[in-house]
Amino acid sequence: MDFLTIIQLLDSTVRLATPLLLACLAGLFSERAGIFDIGLEGKMLMAAFFSAAVAAATGNVWLGLLAGIGSSLLLAGLHGVASITFRGNQLISGVAINFLAAGMTVLIAQDWFQQGGRTPSLIGGGRFTPFDLPFADSLSGVPVLGPVYSELLSGHSILVYIAFLAVPATWWVLFRTRFGLRLRAVGENPAAVDTAGVSVVGLRYAAVMICGLLCGIAGAYLATALQAGFVKDMTAGRGFIALAALIFAKWRPWHAMGACLLFGLLQAIALRFQNIELGGITIPVQAMDALPYVLTVVILAGFVGKAIPPRAGGEPYVKER
Amino acid sequence: MDKMPKWADVVLIPLISLFLAAILSALVILGIGEDPVAAVKLMVDGALGSTYGWGYTLYYATNFMFTGLAVAIAAHAGLFNIGGEGQAMLGGLGVALVCLLIPWPHWTLALLFAALGAGLFGAAWAAVPAYLQAKRGSHIVITTIMFNFIAAAVLNYVLVNLLRPEGSMDPATERFPEAVHLPSLHELLAPIGIEFSKSAPANVSLLVAVGACLFVWLLIWRTPLGYEIRSLGKSEPGARYAGISSVRTIMIAMLISGALAGMMAVNNVMGEAERLVLNATEGAGFIGIAVALMGRNHPFGVFLAAILFGFLYQGGAELALWTSIPRELIVVIQALxxxxxxxxxxMVRMPLERIFLAMRKGQN
Incomplete structure (x- = not known):
């Protein structure tokens, strides 16, 4: 493997890690506030469809992004109503949202475009174009660092940079602001937050909505930047890999970035190489597919440092007894 | 004191919920420019109007009975087994190995051992998440989701690299031998003079599924083990105080749950396809969640809900065939x-409780 191959591999790692990272941070906000969300997948899928559909219809990718975020927020609101207002089972609500998205996207796509559950391919202004960092061209001649800067760091869509900037932003919001402290407290001990006179319901809705916003960006990235248009079930389990990354990172923003890059790398390797020869042993491509999930189970089992979720996660808060 | 009479909890609430889901589904059909009344008519005709339709409805219902029971029994222990899909995939592998490796003299023997193999493989796939939940407190929902994906990868590997016949491009096993062919409802009913469609896939595993419903009912409400499972589901500290081992009960409940999900493969792999293909489960493991919720985790409820979903599946396929409504409509209905x-x-329960309380106050 030469230097250029490695750069290309890392480049596609960044691209593939971006939707995982956005969804993972989305889940981070929600679960830190005590609302389990296995509906990340569904929200991404819904956003992917609506962003592609609106971008295809208007030719404007920014309108598409807005539509994607809007649809994802709608599903997030549904999750909030079910799991906060009506104190329903958060896991079941997530399952329902995943199926709702899987079905509705194809149903609407077929009704609007009649192309077998996909949107038309996005062209021109309908897609996010690569965004060049300053001096990327002039620096590309510099040995080693040149290609790293111009190939690996530069030339991604704007959403990639937003995703990676969201990591310090998430850290700052959660660990350096009053809102973040309250949000984390509501996931550990909602009764204490309530006693302090802060609305548990309000905080949890805020967290769920932030989750919807980030999932919306993740979905829009999939359909309008990573690929050019929506196809049926295009999230392909990314919402669950993001969930796995979240556990892998033990609900911490910087670690979430590390986990998503790792899982992105696994996806990039699986995409590029079919079977990998490693010292006489052939690693089948299916092993690469399964590895994120296996790693998550190992982490969950607590053999490599125990993953302890927020204490009030999954429990609806009942004010009066 | 109960806030509501039992019949309201068991019958009224599911019916109202179902009614709401039906109204929204009708709105969805309207929204994509089709006529909901005509759609329902077509679904009823296609799924229940002929023995051919019934054959498909019952075939799907058989799948859903197994996966619905799997979710239900785990729910009684307070566990959410979302891994029925993976367990059913592995069950398929068990059936395929039993049918391909051993030359069976008669289908009855083959059925017995295929069910055993399917159950064993399914239970084995549930065993690791169960153990991690019982011993290490790892959340079973997350681990079973992960195991669904791992199962898909394992099956993909086994079919592509190990079980695929020479020269075939299709990632599937070879056809099972003729001797393990399960009699279809046509072959079962013809001797007693009932005409049943020849080409419908419903087969003798329907009886196995009904038997499984009976078995689960007996187990949950008529055995000490069932009592332990239910106590654990109601209150873990309470169960522990009563001397019930939570580790043992979680393990047993999940193993039975995994075995039931795995046994679905007797129907779809052995009874219908007669070979193991990729994605043989077609999401039936997830429909089990809807079936168990709908059936209130009671085997008889699961039985009815499975037939309802069987009807929706076959009806949805007919819709996709004759109208421009895609099959995904069923996924939407399932979600609702x-x-x-x-x-x-x-949302349904709270207002109803208020109404019943008000009525009771009025009487006193």
Whole structure:
């Protein structure tokens, strides 16, 4: 493997890690506030469809992004109503949202475009174009660092940079602001937050909505930047890999970035190489597919440092007894 | 004191939830420019109007009975087994190995051992998440989701690299031998003079599924083990105080749950396809969640809900065939049923409780 191959591999790692990272941070906000969300997948899928559909219809990718975020927020609101207002089972609500998205996207796509559950391919202004960092061209001649800067760091869509900037932003919001402290407290001990006179319901809705916003960006990235248009079930389990990354990172923003890059790398390797020869042993491509999930189970089992979720996660808060 | 009479909890709430889901589904059909009344008519005709339709409805219902029971029994122990899909995939592998490796003299013997193999493989796939939940407190929902994906990768590997016949491009096993062919409902009913469609896939595993419903009912409500499972599901500290081992009960409940999900493969792999293909489960493991919610985790409820979903599946296929409504309509209906009977249960329950309380006050 030469230097250029490695750069290309890392480049596609960044691209593939971006939707995982956005969804993972989305889940981070929600679960830190005590609302389990296995509906990340569904929200991404819904956003992917609506962003592609609106971008295809208007030719404007920014309108598409807005539509994607809007649809994802709608599903997030549904999750909030079910799991906060009506104190329903958060896991079941997530399952329902995943199926709702899987079905509705194809149903609407077929009704609007009649192309077998996909949107038309996005062209021109309908897609996010690569965004060049300053001096990327002039620096590309510099040995080693040149290609790293111009190939690996530069030339991604704007959403990639937003995703990676969201990591310090998430850290700052959660660990350096009053809102973040309250949000984390509501996931550990909602009764204490309530006693302090802060609305548990309000905080949890805020967290769920932030989750919807980030999932919306993740979905829009999939359909309008990573690929050019929506196809049926295009999230392909990314919402669950993001969930796995979240556990892998033990609900911490910087670690979430590390986990998503790792899982992105696994996806990039699986995409590029079919079977990998490693010292006489052939690693089948299916092993690469399964590895994120296996790693998550190992982490969950607590053999490599125990993953302890927020204490009030999954429990609806009942004010009066 | 109960806030509501039992019949309201068991019958009224599911019916209202189902009604709400039906109204929203009708709105969805209207929204994509089709006529809901005509659609329902077509679905009823296609799924229940002929023995051919019934054959498909019952075939799907058989799958859903197994996966619905799997979710239900785990739910009684307070566990949410979302891994029925993976367990059913592995069950398929068990059936395929039993059918391909051993030359069976008669289908009855083959059925017995295929069911055993399917159950064993399914239970084995549930065993690791169960153990991690019982011993290490790892959340079973997350681990079973992960195991669904791992199962898909394992099956993909086994079919592509190990079980695929020479020279075939299709990632599937070879056809099972003729001797393990399970009699279809046509072959079962013809000797007693009932005409049943020849080409419908419903087969003798329907009886196995009904037997499984009976078995689960007996187990849950008529055995000490069932009592332990239910106590654990109601209150873990309470169960522990009564001397019930939570580790043992979680393990047993999940193993039975995994075995039931795995046994679905007797129907779809052995009874219908007669070979193991990729994605043989077609999401039936997830429909089990809707079926168990709808059926209130009671075997008889699961039986009825499975037939309802069988009808929706076959009806949906007919819709896709004759109209421009895609098959995904069923997925939407399934989502709405899960939403209303599961997550939004309190939305129906809270006002009803208030009404019943007000009525009782009026009487006193």
């Amino acid at each position: 049923v899960i939403l209303f009977t599961g997550a939004l249960d309190n």
